[in-house]
Amino acid sequence: MERIAKSYILPDTFSRVPKLLNYIHLGSLRNYCKGETISQPGEVIGKVIFVLSGRFNISRITDDGREIFVCSGGQHSVINRLFEFEGDNVQVVAIEASKVCFFSENQMLTIFKHDEKTIFDFLYNESIKLNYFIKLSCELKLYTPSVRVLRLFYGLYNLNGQSKNLYWEIQIALPNKVIAEITGLHHVTVSKILGSLKKEKILSKKKNAIIIYNLEKLKDLVDKGISY
Template structure:
């Protein structure tokens, strides 16, 4: 494992990502009630860009984000890395039961996390019987997101999936500004391709077509929607081009 490569990639993502609505795999359901019990777990702090967990780590803990923000990646067999999700304050990274050893987490900003063991969680559940249901809701929200992603990959071609991402961002975070809408988010082509399961060249071509036809434009730190109705119409077919 090339630790320098992973940390450099983590630094790159710190500057490129901000939380933005349900279209982005981010935090999911926040388990706020666990914050009251971090004194029962093991709290650690991580500087921006450092690894919270590595592939192959035997963690056996539920990882809870007290503050800050993490990116969870999956390491593929050929050495490539794939975004799984982001998680911010009150989010969870499930490592209590090991299902795979090929994921790792990078702190995208200075972060504090709490590691809860099975025995510690049992005690917490006895003190607050609503927390297990909050954790279930967190996992169900992840499941729902990836079920939707799997269905869209099967049904829509890559170009439509990219258009649907932009439309979902518009619905969740679009702000009316004059005769257009703005979405304050910093998404690179790599971000877009990983979230939609497409090639970054495809993402570049789709964005270029949308800009040329005055539907929307992607800036470095925001997305501008000029024709929301046309964007919506383009999400309803299986193919765009």
């Protein structure tokens, strides 16, 4: 089987596994309200969480109590909590009204025996996540703060940039806090970088969009960075 995986820009949902819809009769269904916790730090679930509807944020709680965003999962995404790691301190919280199906280890084995192709879909999902976080880890070591932010914006432009005559628009709601968490920066640093980009009339970030005024300059700065 050959499958070329696309490179994910944001840690959001990754590859879906809709085939699991055929087996929800084997699992346990549960509804969650917005803000409700599905898994707390240190809690051992031993289940695969299959999102039927809604959205969840997966975060890690540090030893000093800070919450570090890891990724989010929407409809038909898989949150693998079969295996627990000592000290991983992961929490999963519904950020909108959601419904999930829990599958135990034995139930997953039953699914895999019945439909072997689901194994590939599941492994594909895990591989994409692994690739994303390895790439992110390398970028945190290789690139300066401003380059990391610029690479994020340029990646989003390549993914979903729309020409609007005098500028390019990326329709996305991307708070500074999320940019900071993705790029491993402090939100104040992100604000300073965005301020410099706006001052230089390269791009500006609105509530629900990123406006690129000078695409060529953005391309040029991706490897150089910008003073802030």
